[in-house]
Amino acid sequence: MQPTHTRLDATGAEEADRLLEVRELKTHFFADEGVVRAVDGVNLSLKRGQTLCVVGESGCGKSVTARSILRIVPSPGEIVAGEILFRQRDGNTVDLAEMNPKGREIRRIRGGEISMIFQEPMSSLSPVHTIGSQIMEAILLHLPVTRQEARKRAAYMLDLVGIPRANEQLDAYSFELSGGMRQRAMIAIALACEPQLLIADEPTTALDVTTQANILDLIRDLQQDSGMSVLFITHDLGVVAEIADEVVVMYLGRDVESGDVDSIFHEAKHPYTRALLQSIPRYDSRDNQRLYSIKGTVPHPFDRPNGCPFHPRCDDFIAEQCNRIDPPRQRLGGEHSVRCLLYATADEAPINKEMRT
Amino acid sequence: MIWYIARRIVYLIPTLLVVSVIAFLVIQLPPGDFLASLISKAEETIDQAQVDALRERYGLDEPIYVQYWKWISGIITRGDFGDSFEWNRPVSDLIWERLGLTMVISLYTLAFIWVVAIPIGIYSAVKQYTIGDYLVTVVGFIGLAIPNFLLALVLMYIAFRYFGQSVGGLFSPEFIDAPWTLERVLDMLSHIWLPVIILGTSGTAALIRVMRANLLDELSKLYVDAARARGLSELRLLFKYPVRVALNPLVSAVAWVFPALVSGSAITSIVLNLQTTGPLLYRSLQAQDMYLAGSLILLVSILTIIGTLVSDILLAWIDPRIQLQ
Numbered sequence: 001m002q003p004t005h006t007r008l009d010a011t012g013a014e015e016a017d018r019l020l021e022v023r024e025l026k027t028h029f030f031a032d033e034g035v036v037r038a039v040d041g042v043n044l045s046l047k048r049g050q051t052l053c054v055v056g057e058s059g060c061g062k063s064v065t066a067r068s069i070l071r072i073v074p075s076p077g078e079i080v081a082g083e084i085l086f087r088q089r090d091g092n093t094v095d096l097a098e099m100n101p102k103g104r105e106i107r108r109i110r111g112g113e114i115s116m117i118f119q120e121p122m123s124s125l126s127p128v129h130t131i132g133s134q135i136m137e138a139i140l141l142h143l144p145v146t147r148q149e150a151r152k153r154a155a156y157m158l159d160l161v162g163i164p165r166a167n168e169q170l171d172a173y174s175f176e177l178s179g180g181m182r183q184r185a186m187i188a189i190a191l192a193c194e195p196q197l198l199i200a201d202e203p204t205t206a207l208d209v210t211t212q213a214n215i216l217d218l219i220r221d222l223q224q225d226s227g228m229s230v231l232f233i234t235h236d237l238g239v240v241a242e243i244a245d246e247v248v249v250m251y252l253g254r255d256v257e258s259g260d261v262d263s264i265f266h267e268a269k270h271p272y273t274r275a276l277l278q279s280i281p282r283y284d285s286r287d288n289q290r291l292y293s294i295k296g297t298v299p300h301p302f303d304r305p306n307g308c309p310f311h312p313r314c315d316d317f318i319a320e321q322c323n324r325i326d327p328p329r330q331r332l333g334g335e336h337s338v339r340c341l342l343y344a345t346a347d348e349a350p351i352n353k354e355m356r357t
Numbered sequence: 358m359i360w361y362i363a364r365r366i367v368y369l370i371p372t373l374l375v376v377s378v379i380a381f382l383v384i385q386l387p388p389g390d391f392l393a394s395l396i397s398k399a400e401e402t403i404d405q406a407q408v409d410a411l412r413e414r415y416g417l418d419e420p421i422y423v424q425y426w427k428w429i430s431g432i433i434t435r436g437d438f439g440d441s442f443e444w445n446r447p448v449s450d451l452i453w454e455r456l457g458l459t460m461v462i463s464l465y466t467l468a469f470i471w472v473v474a475i476p477i478g479i480y481s482a483v484k485q486y487t488i489g490d491y492l493v494t495v496v497g498f499i500g501l502a503i504p505n506f507l508l509a510l511v512l513m514y515i516a517f518r519y520f521g522q523s524v525g526g527l528f529s530p531e532f533i534d535a536p537w538t539l540e541r542v543l544d545m546l547s548h549i550w551l552p553v554i555i556l557g558t559s560g561t562a563a564l565i566r567v568m569r570a571n572l573l574d575e576l577s578k579l580y581v582d583a584a585r586a587r588g589l590s591e592l593r594l595l596f597k598y599p600v601r602v603a604l605n606p607l608v609s610a611v612a613w614v615f616p617a618l619v620s621g622s623a624i625t626s627i628v629l630n631l632q633t634t635g636p637l638l639y640r641s642l643q644a645q646d647m648y649l650a651g652s653l654i655l656l657v658s659i660l661t662i663i664g665t666l667v668s669d670i671l672l673a674w675i676d677p678r679i680q681l682q
Contacts, residue, residue: 072585074577102591111588124583126598127678128605138587173677189587 018087019196019229020046020069025082025097027061027068036301038064038077040253043329044231046197046246051223051230053240053261055276056250059298062233063119065250066199069231070109070116071101088113089196112142115190119202121182125174131158131185132170135192142193157188161218180211184218191222198223199231204239216243237280241265246335249273252298252309255329259336269338271314308341316342361673365666372662377432380654381425384647390417391442391645428648432655439648443641448652452634456656458527459633461545462552467611469557470564475607478568479600485573493565500562505625509555513629516551526630527552552629556622564607571606575599605676611668 027039039061046052054062067073069084084096086109099106118124126134135154139145145153151170158166161184174182183203190198200219204212220243223230234240240247240261248258249272257270268274278292296313299305305312311322318341327339392411412418416427431437438448481493526533532544575581576599584594623635634653641649673679 067582070586072582074582107588107590109588110586116583116586118579118583120579123579126580126584126602128602128676129598134584134587137584137589141588175678186583189583 017047018045019048020044020087020231021083021085022065022069023083023085025065025068025084026080027064027073027077028080029077031076034302037253037304038301039068041082042248042250042253042255043258044248044255045335046229046231048196048229049223049227050245051232051243052246052248053244054231054233054248054250055235055237055240057235057298059301060250061253062235062250063201064253066116066201066231066233069096069199070114071096071099071106072110072116073101086114086197108142111138111190111195112193113195114197114199115193115195116199116201117183117186117190117203120206121179121186121203122174122206124186125182127174130171130173131177131188132172135170135185135189138189138192153192154188157192158185160222161185161188161191162214163188179207180214183207183211183215187215187218187222191226191228194226195228197229197231199233201233202235203232205234205236212239219243237276249276252304254309254339256310256340257336257338259332260334263334263336267336269332269336269343270310270340271316271342272310275315308339318342358673362670365669369662369666373659376658376662377429377655378425380658381421381428381651383654384642384645384651385421387645389645391647392417394643394645395442428651432652438652441641441646441649443644443646443649448649451637451649452652452656455632455634455637458631459635462527462549462556462631462633465549465553466557466560469553470560471607473557474561474564475568475604478565479572479595481565481569482572482576483595485569490569497562497565500558503558505555505559505622506628508558509552509625509628512551512555527632552625552631555625555629564610567607567610568603571603572599575603605672608671608675609668611664611671 022042022044025039025042025044026037029036029038042061042065044052044054044065054065056062064073064077067077068079069086071079073079079097082097085093086096087093088109094105094109096106096109125131132151132154135157136147136150139150139153140147143150143153155166155170158169163169163181163184169177169185174185177185186203198219203219204215207215216239219230219232222228230243232239232243244261246258247261247264248255249264249270250256251272257264257268257273264273265277268277272294275292275294279294281291294313295315299309299312305323307321307323307325308314308327311317314322317323321341325341327341327344329337329339330343331337332343392408396408416424419427428439431439436449438452440446441448441451444451477493481490484490527545527548528535528541529544529548532541535541578599581594581599584598585591589597622633623639625631626633626635627639634656638650638653638657640646641653
């Protein structure tokens with residue numbers, strides 16, 4: 001494959017501002033039935049203090065991308081290619097993809113520099129340990145403090161995320177809290193060591209709408225206070241519109257389109273992105289209008305289409321091209337880029353060459 | 358917590374009463390009685406007058422509820438479990454030492470099962486579908502499949518043939534009837550490993566499977582990933598979270614280990630010539646020695662109930678999710 005990412009390399013000044021850069025990441029699962037290419041060439045770039053939303057349907061590799069960054073991909077998954085460049089607090093840039101997933105290096109980053117919160121607050125806290133002990137665990141792992149200081153900081157964190165009677169709740173168990181409170185507790189654990197990056201893997205999906213809004217506000221407020229970056233994974237475009245600076249749209253393990261939030265919502269180029277945007281219910285639509293839906297379903301993981309993975313469902317399918325050529329990543333100006341043959345410029349689309357092979 | 362325990366103990370009383378009635382009824386269920394089986398075994402015929410005299414002496418003519426009342430009131434007020442017909446001695450003389458030895462063997466076996474099975478189960482779960490896991494699985498199933506008494510015979514042969522150890526029983530001949538001294542205790546400890554291994558094998562095999570399954574369930578839970586994402590090392594993570602949660606169901610298994618060891622291992626105990634309650638119960642049931650059999654069944658039931666209580670209390674203590682209401 002052509003090393004398209006080199007063209008996206010930023011200038012020096014921008015580089016210093018860049019916290020995370022994922023290049024052509026591939027995470028595959030080696031199952032008995034075959035290889036599932038859950039993440040198959042993803043590029044992400046996240047600046048300090050910004051929010052990047054990764055959007056896509058279930059099974060498109062959003063969560064695996066997030067877990068790859070922290071190197072907590074469950075077995076039999078493995079990172080097989082790509083780079084995950086992360087700028088540490090000390091100014092050094094490290095490649096997380098090269099680290100031993102059980103090693104000391106990555107453990108220092110987990111929870112200390114990059115934290116993660118998960119989709120289901122119901123099950124992401126231990127059922128038999130108190131909330132306080134789990135926050136204190138994170139603090140004691142990464143900060144040079146005593147147990148008393150850690151407990152104090154844990155209470156401070158619970159208070160910060162809006163849990164009432166924080167001192168008492170330190171000794172509460174997760175089953176004694178509601179879903180929203182548990183997610184707040186998870187956020188308290190995640191932010192206890194002031195990470196540079198928070199990865200939020202659909203943190204509001206399992207919550208009701210009111211709680212969802214509260215949690216989003218909380219994450220945004222905490223982000224503004226601390227200046228951390230947020231990698232937010234969601235399938236909810238409403239959430240994206242609300243919080244994102246940058247957006248990456250994923251389909252079948254690929255970033256099909258990425259750009260700042262305005263260009264994605266107002267100048268979406270990829271047929272998949274456009275179809276997603278059309279599928280949002282609008283309050284001003286007429287009563288008898290059917291909601292648009294993308295035709296077909298996400299293919300089975302063992303049955304990936306050749307060429308552009310979206311072509312069987314695409315309305316703008318170009319016969320004999322989309323089903324053969326893997327579209328390269330195309331820069332459209334600014335940070336906006338797309339993988340689609342509709343936008344291939346003459347010199348960069350090696351159509352004729354690949355058709356002959 | 359104290360209230361919870363107190364309430365549970367109060368609840369024990371009616372349960373025990375019902376259990377004692379059932380225990381008494383069970384031993385009355387088979388047709389005939391001790392005299393009938395005595396007569397059938399006797400060399401010369403016993404005339405009816407003699408039978409009637411014996412029947413009266415043992416109180417076998419009275420209605421069941423009178424017999425039950427005599428028996429249970431004796432137990433409650435005087436600790437008197439009645440007399441064994443066959444041994445011609447008070448039941449309490451016969452059972453206490455055997456019960457003590459049974460408890461010792463049971464506790465040893467339980468400890469053996471846990472100490473061996475839990476680490477192997479953890480290994481097997483963490484290394485799922487590796488050579489090591491398959492090996493443990495195969496050995497485990499073999500352990501489950503071999504009847505204990507057969508294993509007893511094989512190990513006794515090996516111990517005798519290759520180690521020259523006097524096998525069978527818990528004591529060397531010179532200590533069998535000796536009073537309890539330090540030497541006797543040491544002698545017992547040097548004999549106890551064989552019955553413990555034999556009695557513990559199938560339990561160990563079963564517990565490895567249970568531990569492996571429990572832990573596999575927990576390992577895939579999100580809180581494990583969340584703890585890993587906090588930067589915890591793999592080993593500390595493993596023992597602090599999933600293993601800790603996976604142990605909870607094992608604690609409730611304590612309840613059924615006791616009765617199984619007391620009554621279920623009768624055949625093995627007979628083969629090994631252990632002075633435990635199993636063989637005694639077996640003999641007394643054959644002979645329809647009703648006070649002895651009834652008392653043993655009652656004690657096994659009491660052990661079961663106490664085991665349940667102990668495991669419930671332990672579980673309530675270690676698992677905060679259990680509500681004490």
